[in-house]
Amino acid sequence: MAEGIWFVAEQRDGQLRKVSFEVASTARRLADQAGTSVAGILIGAGLDGVAEKLGTYGADKVFVVNDEAVGQYLPMAYTQIIANIVKENSPAVLILSASTQGKDLSARLAARLGVGLAMDCIELGLNDDKKLVAKRPIYAGKAVAEVLPLGAPQMATTRPNVMPLLEPDESKKPEIVNQPLGLDPAEFKTKVVDILKDTSGKIELTEADIIVSGGRGMKGPENYNILEELADLLGAAVGASRSAVDAGWRPQTDQVGQTGKVVSPNLYIACGISGAIQHLAGMSSSKVIVAVNKDPEAPIFQKADYGVVADLFDAVPLMTQELKKVLEE
């Protein structure tokens, strides 16, 4: 009988990524509803003493595979390791983050286990039969599907930055189960041969708490410096609409939208962005949306919590000035 709400944590260079706490917290919340326990799986290298922190976010137990050979994400190896642990323990639910890693790992794993997987969920709950029910955006957020993944474990991934974190309880220590690698690295097919770090110091859009974004209204690449000044002040990331990217003003990796990144910051400031459906698809999970646009008819004002009808070249520098004052108080 499948039991237990499980999660897969994610690490980089031996540090737990924030999404790990999101999935642990989500699992804990569901487990408390179901009256069952939470276990996590953590794979990586240099992990001595690292898994403990997952207990503060609700894990009762964590299975840890700590080996140089799997320090970097290798799809087949990670899938094999997780599948083996899952098959030996039969959890009812398995949750991963819909981070870059989580997306393809969960998909491969679901195929290995032959179970249903709901991807990029914005809400998870249990029905009266204690079965996982998930809400996920489809058609670039034009509709929301409520789905029930079939099979056991039921699988889901959660959109980063959407699920609330529990208040960490430092007194909670999970049971750590150290698992051997169980695989021969010489047989691994994929290898990581290089890691090209983004040395610009830019904040990753999908993880940013605040994003300042510019669209066609920016009129050219040289004007983004006014957004960057505002972003620096706020510790924000700078995004761009498809128009700006297609015009070559900003790199593809900065694009927010249906064919770009989906972001869910606390604050999204859209400057000179009209608000096409495809752009909204990328930022509708933002908690607070501010729009600055000189066109009062711009569709973005329908979605914004706060709208400023003004020329962004006047408004944005003034915002930076005003925020500096307010933040200094």
Added chain:
Amino acid sequence: MEIIACLKQVPDTETQIKIAGDGKSVDTGDIKWIMNPYCEFGVEEALRLKEKFGGTVTVVSVGPARVVESLRTALAMGADKAIHIESATTELSPLTTAKLLAAAIKEVPFDVVFCGQRAVDNDQAQVGPALAELLDLPHVALGIKLEVADDKAKALIHRPVEGQTIVYETPLPFLMTTQKGLNEPRYASLPGIMKAKKKPMDKKDAAALGVSLESTIEVLKLTPPPQRAPGKIVDGETVEEKVVKLVKLLHEEAKVV
């Protein structure tokens, strides 16, 4: 080199989505169908590999009769043959779709398989990695650059993740899911469109492939997106006034700065 590119036919991104009467599906009445944009990058990359190494490009798609049009577009771009796996809908659960693709692909030789990283209708991003698992192939998802070695034994794939790009080395055969930035897909030329009409289009179906169409996900209901509470246009006589008010609201009311 034998190259496979899987493609899905999806509604054009401008389409207004209407939830059907049953509350569980989308009304496909007025839809303009296109090749999934992410799959186009896969077809294009397949064609570039063929240009470099010679061989054939086979495109595969699951769906009703209408998907033939997207397969023909790929043939017009330069693919050599198409496999149409007939199914009543393009809305099978991702694992079911992957099983159908795997069954058809196993029947032909292949060195590289491309899938779009996700389909812009269901946004699941599952078929590619699931297909790799079913074919027991190494995979790299979200490839933004691919270099197949001249000896065709290995390939390097660049995969951007949060804040860095990982370079993977994988042996052939492998599967890669394709994303924007990988290449610029070519347009089908008029001669290409004419030639496409004569290229082979094999038909398969679930029964012939021995695949069960059982779903792995139950759709309970579709709803319109959650409405945000109506926002406010910040008033003021001058830009300065508006900005001062905005910052105050963000600091005191929304508490996001």
